[in-house]
Amino acid sequence: MRQKTRRILLLVSLLLFPVTLNFFSPYVSIDGAMAGVASGSLLLFVALAVGAVFFGRAWCAWACPMGGLAEYGRAVNDRPVKRKPLAVLRYSIFGVWGAFVALGFLMAGGVKGFDPLRLTENLVSVDEPVKYITYYLVLAVFVVLTLAVGRRGACHAICWMSPFMAVGYVAGRWLGIPQLRIVSEPGKCTDCGSCDRRCPMSLPVSSLHKRGAVRVSDCILCGECVDHCPKKVLRYGVRGR
Ligand code: SF4
Ligand code: SF4
Ligand code: SF4
Known part of the structure; x- marks a missing residue:
């Protein structure tokens, strides 16, 4: 029941993606930075980091709409991935993107304000046919990577949002x-x-859980x-450190 509910929520989010696309857009963040404003996407990324302090990467x-895509991609390619090399790629992409955002703010003279609806004035991201090009391009990148690399391959390889959540998670833990x-309860294991085979993030759960x-x-x-x-x-639980 829990997994069904989860997949339905992901599907709803995926169907709403044409509406919400800009709020996940790394480009909109750079565009806002060059104008000296924190755009909706940058604000969402920061909110994800803050949320991760308490809820990790839930x-x-x-x-996440792209998480929905990745989840359904498992029906075609469910091969576990090698996380480390993909993490190097992901953090490299994140570093380049972060440098562009920082440079944008630097050139604009700092953060002068907020513009949550930047490039989304009609509240809908894909509000004219030409914008479907971006939409389908994003979908295509995620689908191709997921199918080519394996289980949540695009999440591991290119996601620019996961580093924000990783920072929030590590800060909260620290x-x-x-x-x-x-x-x-490791003694019962x-x-x-089975947990290793099911983990969508290709984690070695059977060994990771051994410390409680x-x-x-x-x-x-x-x-x-x-x-x-x-x-x-x-089971789910709440723990400090
Ligand atoms: S890793 Fe990125 S793309 Fe994948 S589910 Fe998380 S936020 Fe979405
Ligand atoms: S924790 Fe994982 S390895 Fe241990 S009994 Fe449960 S499914 Fe099996
Ligand atoms: S360890 Fe893997 S299967 Fe378990 S909750 Fe985390 S991501 Fe999901």
Whole structure:
């Protein structure tokens, strides 16, 4: 039931993507920065970082439109990915993008204000036919990467939002703030590997949980491991550090 609900929420978010696209756009952030304003997308990225202090990357599993695309892509290619090289690529892309945003603000003389509806004055991102080109391009990149690389391949390879959440998660953990986590009773584990096989983020859950909780910023709190553990070793819980 939980996984069905999650997939329905992701599908709704994916269907709304033509409306919400600009609020996830790295381009809109740069455009706003060059005008000296924090655009809707930059504000959303910061909000995701703040949310991650308490809820980790639950956004990715429960609400992100591209996460919906990645999730449904598993029906075609469910191969686990090699996370480390993809993380290097992802953080490199993030670094270049962040440099452009910083340069934009620098050239504009700093942050002078906020413009949440920048380039989205009609409240709808794809408000004229030509903008479908961007929309389909974004979809195509995510679909191709997911199908070519494997399980949530685009999330691992290029997502410019996940570093924000990783920063929020690590900061919350470092400060000892109680965070939503997957917690466990390791003594009950039979090492069957079911959690590893189900994890959409290709995490080695069966070893990660052995210290009482899964503590990595790549966990998106989807609950697949919880729902497929035959021994009920795993559950949602709140933990500091
Ligand atoms: S990693 Fe990025 S694209 Fe993937 S679900 Fe999370 S926010 Fe969305
Ligand atoms: S599914 Fe449960 S019992 Fe099996 S390895 Fe994972 S935590 Fe252990
Ligand atoms: S560890 Fe569990 S909750 Fe976290 S991403 Fe993997 S399956 Fe989902």
